[in-house]
Amino acid sequence: MKRTIIFLLTAIAVVSCEFLDPRPIEDLTTDELLGNAVYGEGLLAQAYAILNTEYIDYTEYYTDNAVPAVPGGNSLALGNWTVQGNPIGQWDAWYEAIGYLNMYLRDCKNLLYSVSDPALNKILQKQRRGEAYFMRAWYQWLLLRTYAGYPAGGGECLGFPIVTDVLSTSDNLDRPRNTYEECVAQIAKDCDSAIVLLPKWYNGSASYNNNSNAGRGSAMAAWALKARVYLYAASPAYGPSTQDLWVRAAQVASQAMDYYGGLNLHDFNYTTNNSGSLNNIWIQPEYSSNNWEYSFYPPSLFGYGACNPSQNLVDAFPVSNGYPIDETTLYNPSNPYASRDGRFDRFIFRNGTTQNGTVVQTYIGGDDAPGGLSLQGTRTGYYLRKLLNSNVRLTPGDVTTSYRFRVFLSKTELYLNFIEAANEAYGPDDATLGYSANTVLALIRNRAGIDSDPLTAGQQDQYRLDQAAAGKDAFRELVRNERRLELCFEGHRFWDIRRWNLPLDHTVKGVKITKSDLPDPTNLAPGATVSTDYCSPWETLSAVNDGFTPTSSTDNSHGKYGNWNSAGVWRYIQYDFAEPTSIAKSEIYWFTDGGGLLLPTQVYIEYYDSATDTWKSVENPSGYAVAADTWTTTVFNTVVTTGIRINFTNTTQSVGVIEWRVWNINYDSYDYVDVETHTFQDYMRYVPVPYRQTLIMSNLKQNSGW
Structure with a gap:
């Protein structure tokens, strides 16, 4: 075989220099290069190097999620998307990576990694081969996601030309696009091959399976990728979206979740400085x-x-x-x-x-x-x-x-993939696969802090329960919105809009805020007349509006309000003003001695409505959370009133108050405006196959409309 200089090969420091041939690289044959772990593994390294590791996926600018700071920076969304000037996708780079991986799988089966440790040598041979299958599945997935579509003249949805062998100039390179489902089957096959060969995680103690390998493909990553591919395959944009396809997607996602270890929420985080987060399935090396x-x-x-x-x-x-x-x-x-x-x-x-x-x-x-x-x-x-x-x-x-680092695959996405597929396959509450879509979505929303009843122990989510009870269609809208929120700016929205067959055109909106020029907010309590329906005679009602700032909920240095022997009874403290007064915020510091006076179990605020001579609950309260050793704040729609009262009770004991402040708030004004109009033709749901490739390859059918 002729001697070859391979410029692309990158040595990976997993083997000793004992393997380096003392001859110059230009004097080595291709067989000698590919038989040496230092050089042969460069094929795999180059495939990794082609990964896109930019932080933000710029397809967000082509959706209703965001715009670039510079107007016109997303001309594609402004009606200027042409087949010759298409910025979406990297056809050449992805096929280049697949070419390296095909060569690695063909020629590098017996790379020698260790002379002194045959067991290690066998482990690394197996593991690297698994990585090659996974990476080939990944690049095939990128091609399928990006270029899938229906050809002019009709017919079933097409994907990309499947290439799993090493091509030479003597081969027929004018290959047609395989069907979408054929591409799905090939990707799933490569994922299955990777799962058999790869470690589940890189969390071991050996050099080949510890956290320093986090950027490499793993069996868990292959499971997550397979689940994603099947979810897309079930989506209406790519075919009939049958019940069987949704069941397949839900089953694979549940199997991936089981393989992960079932439902758990450890270390879900929103930062980028914890490469060990268990939310990460596959990441860029940090x-x-x-x-x-x-x-x-x-x-x-x-x-x-x-x-x-x-x-x-x-x-x-x-x-x-x-x-x-x-x-x-x-x-x-x-x-x-x-x-x-x-x-x-x-x-x-x-x-x-x-x-x-x-x-x-x-x-x-x-x-x-x-x-x-x-x-x-x-x-x-x-x-x-x-x-x-x-x-x-x-x-x-x-x-x-x-x-x-950039996260390529995460547990959050895996959960959302299952939720969507399970709802379509079985409905919100069917737990045929071990857990229901509703149960898994509860974990996602609980992590976000959703609580429809803060005064009740645990987290309640009545809206989610109502949507699930309303059925699959109502729950679908909630699921899609949760996916939009959780995965925003991670490159999913552009593709989700398309695969769901949602409208492509958007009017992107923004806000212009005019700052209030009124005086700063003021605590109005010291100027009010305080009263109550009951205060224990040895306590001090006047202490609650004396302007004192407590150090803790046991601070009794300035006196306090207490309503001893009021277990289970609603009590109130009331402020009256000589003139109608604007009020929009309450801050109260509760007292507790851990015995007879405890924090309330329920609270609400009312204002006096002079027009009807009645007390009414304030509108849009921000919540009545109760906590010790801090001000408990409730913001509500501004009321103009001569009286305001706070009502409270404890089901088993009495309640104490150190200080209650009420404030006016000078709100800024918000003017919502149109920022940008995104215009797409219907055929733009599918990205064009690179124009230059269709000129070279006559069998490469273009997507309809381009």
Whole structure:
């Protein structure tokens, strides 16, 4: 065989230099190179190197989730998508990777990794072969996800030309696209081969299976990929979307979950600095950087603010009780960021977000608005926060970095894949596979902090229960919204919209905030007349509005209110004002001695309505959570009243209060505006096969419409 110089081979430091041939590389034959672990494994390394490890998947800009900071930066979504200028996909690179992997699988079966340890040699041969099968499945999946579609003239959905052998110039390279289902079968076959050969995790103690190998394919990753592929195959955009296909997808996802270890929620996290998180199934090897923060932090944090999440996405986050913002009185349009699902503030920088002592200001004239610290500013009123590391500082003179990585496959996605498939196959509550879609979705929403009844032990989620009771169709809408939230900015939304056959056109919305010019909020309690229906005679009612700030819930230094012998009885404290007064917030500091005076078990606030001469509950309260050693805050729609009262009870003991403050709030004004209109033709549901390839390969049918 002719002597060859292989420029692409990259040595991986898993073998000793005892294997290096002393001759120059240009003097080695191809067989000699591929028989040497140092050189032969370079084929596998090159396939890994082709992985896209950019943080944000820019397809988010082609959806209703976000826009780029620079107008026109997503021209594809603005009606300028052409077959000759198609930015979606990497056909050549992915086939290049498949070519390396095919060569590795054919020529590198007997690489020598260790002369002194035959057992280790056998383990590494098996493991690396499994990685090659997994990586080939991965690149085949990328081709299928990206280029699947229906050819002009009709017929069944097509995928990509399957290539599992090493091609040469003498082979017929003009290959037709295989059917979608043929591609699914090939990917599943490679995943199954990988599962047999690979370790479940890289969490062992040996050099070949410890955490330093986290970027390599694993059996768990192969299971997760197979589940994803079957979910897409069941989707309506690619075929008949039959019951059998949904059952297949649900079964494989449940098998993957069982293989993982069943249902559990350890270490689900939203940061990028924990490569050992059990939410990670397959990740990019971690590295130290602050590039993401430079790209996506707001200007006030010394970032460029390149990604601007949409108001559409913000509105998709429910309120903390789990209900959509238009289906609950807990949502306050005058204070739209209060009492929201905890994921909202984890994923998005908004006006008022505080990080590292800096308050983000997206209101008109603020540091992070257009014309502020950056001429561009945010186009939507928001900046990307998800997966950025809050420990990274970019302050001049105090710049830090952090370890980070991209997550390719996660347990969160696996759960969501199961939920969707199980609901379509069996409905929300059928546990044929060991757990129901509803049960698994409960874990996802519980992690987000959803609780429709904070005063009851445990987390309640009445909205989820109602949607499940309403049936498959209603539950589907909840499932799709949860998928949108959990996987935002991870490259799923663009493809989910397409595979679900949802409308492609969107009007992306944003918000313009005008800051209130009224005086700062004031504690109104000291100017009120305090009264109650009962206070124990040895306690001090007047202490509750004397302006004192307690140090703890046992602080009795300034006196307190107590209603001894009131177990199970509703009591109240009332403030009366000489003139109608605007009130929008309550802060109360409860007293407890651990015995006769305890925290209340139930609370609610009322105001006096002079028009009807009745007491009415405040509207849109942010919640009545009860806690010791802190101010318990409730924000509600502003009332103009001469009286306000807080009602409370404890089912077994009495209640104590150290201080109760009530405040006016000067709300900013929110003007919701159209930012960008995304225009797609119907045929653009399917991405075009590269135009140049269709010119070269006459059998390569183009997707219809392109």
